[in-house]
Amino acid sequence: MTQTDNTAVSFTGAVKTYGAVRAVDGVDLDIGRGETVALLGRNGAGKSTAIGLLLGLHEPDSGVVALFGAAPERSVRAGRVGAMLQDARPAPRVTVGELVTFVASRYPAPMPVARALELAGIADLAGRRVDRLSGGQVQRVRFAVALAGDPALLVLDEPTAALDVAARHAFWESMRAYARRGHTVLFSTHYLEEADAHADRIVVIDRGRIAADGTGEQLRRAAGGNLVCVDLAGREPNGLALLPGVRSVEVHGDRVRLRTDDSDATVIALAEAGAIRGLEVAQASLDDAFLALTADGGAGAPKGSGAVSGMRLPPRGRDRPQRTGGRKETV
Ligand SMILES: Nc1ncnc2c1ncn2[C@@H]1O[C@H](COP(=O)(O)OP(=O)(O)O)[C@@H](O)[C@H]1O
Ligand SMILES: [Mg+2]
Structure with missing residues (x-):
């Protein structure tokens, strides 16, 4: 055919x-x-x-x-x-x-x-x-x-x-x-x-x-499997983006939300840094995936990009914002 x-x-x-x-x-x-x-x-x-x-x-x-x-x-x-x-x-x-x-x-x-x-x-x-x-x-x-x-x-x-x-x-x-x-x-x-x-x-x-x-499942996975949230407790969020597995960092007041490919490694690193107050780990929802993949959440695109489990994702290009943190929830 x-x-x-x-x-x-x-x-x-x-x-x-x-x-x-x-x-x-x-x-x-x-x-x-x-x-x-x-x-x-x-x-x-x-x-x-x-x-x-x-x-x-x-x-x-x-x-x-x-x-x-x-x-x-x-x-x-x-x-x-x-x-x-x-x-x-x-x-x-x-x-x-x-x-x-x-x-x-x-x-x-x-x-x-x-x-x-x-x-x-x-x-x-x-x-x-x-x-x-x-x-x-x-x-x-x-x-x-x-x-x-x-x-x-x-x-x-x-x-x-x-x-x-x-x-x-x-x-x-x-x-x-x-x-x-x-x-x-x-x-x-x-x-x-x-x-x-x-x-x-x-x-x-x-x-x-x-x-x-x-598929919805592929979208969830490609946008970053898990979310790890902790209280900042007065710390600077700078540097969190460098923790193992972390793809993006969003700051909401005194809470920080890390999108991660490897929540175990991220949590261990946070624990080693003594930054686990208010720790929560959750699976990213399709909502999170959508935010990560579109306008304000462009930082969620996978590192290196390209084909991810059947999904086509654009390269981190000229007009995909690479902001980390402080974005508005607009959906
Ligand atoms: N006839 C039009 N004249 C000028 N701008 C338009 C027209 N139709 C759509 N647009 C613009 O093109 C963009 C896409 O619009 P649209 O396709 O209607 O989006 P959606 O259906 O996803 O809401 C928007 O910025 C919109 O303002
Ligand atoms: Mg329309």
Whole structure:
């Protein structure tokens, strides 16, 4: 099989700028058929821009984006893609059933409308006018619209915004049912838990670049396996970065948090230095991994970088901050 047969989405050196902002800044990414991938990043990271590129809504300034081995526009026209975008247009003044029927009619091999409504959890809303629904209900209508064509690739940009907890749960159930049927799903989110719980693979995007790519477990490991926290007790934090295993040092008031590859060696060294007041050792969470891999926590990238247990991490480059300590918790 050629790459084209197996690849649903491919970005090669894709760049998209808005004036001085490099919204997508040299992205290389292949998503195989049947994968469920989360594009995880903070607000402004470049998720929607990347999705716009892959749907052919924007042209890259440089690089190439392809869907199923063809230009995005062609694959979209051929009905192979269903999308739920973030910038929703105003709700049309038609019923839910009419809207989904219309959209389905434009695809070569749509799923039955009743099935799309059922999957989106809105079978009971078929006769209701779209412009008179709640925000959460409209969101589910948009999901039904994305599903209507029975597309090989489903693209969902922050799909759970505006959904309450119960609707969120139902939404992910439907998404997974769709993915299990062999379809490819790409969804964006800024919720770590969503990415971890509902994707096979997490692609972390930060300032237009891919900061990490792997399973949730791989992300946790690559960001530094453990955290060791102690009280500073008036000591200077300088020098802690040199302790065995330590990758990064963060100071929060009188507490210091060391991200370490070898918590035993770090703890022993701290003990030898007599600095173990308030000692705590914990496994890094995905949250920690995310912080370490993105904007303010760039110091967490592994020493030497390169490929780490299946993850691709960028080299410690020009604009990855190497700060240690004192960073803000912004997620
Ligand atoms: N149409 C636009 N015009 C100017 N800047 C834009 C436009 N769309 C996005 N941007 C900028 O590009 C960056 C990435 O935005 P976006 O892709 O929407 O991020 P995300 O979806 O991850 O929140 C941000 O800095 C944003 O302000
Ligand atoms: Mg967005």
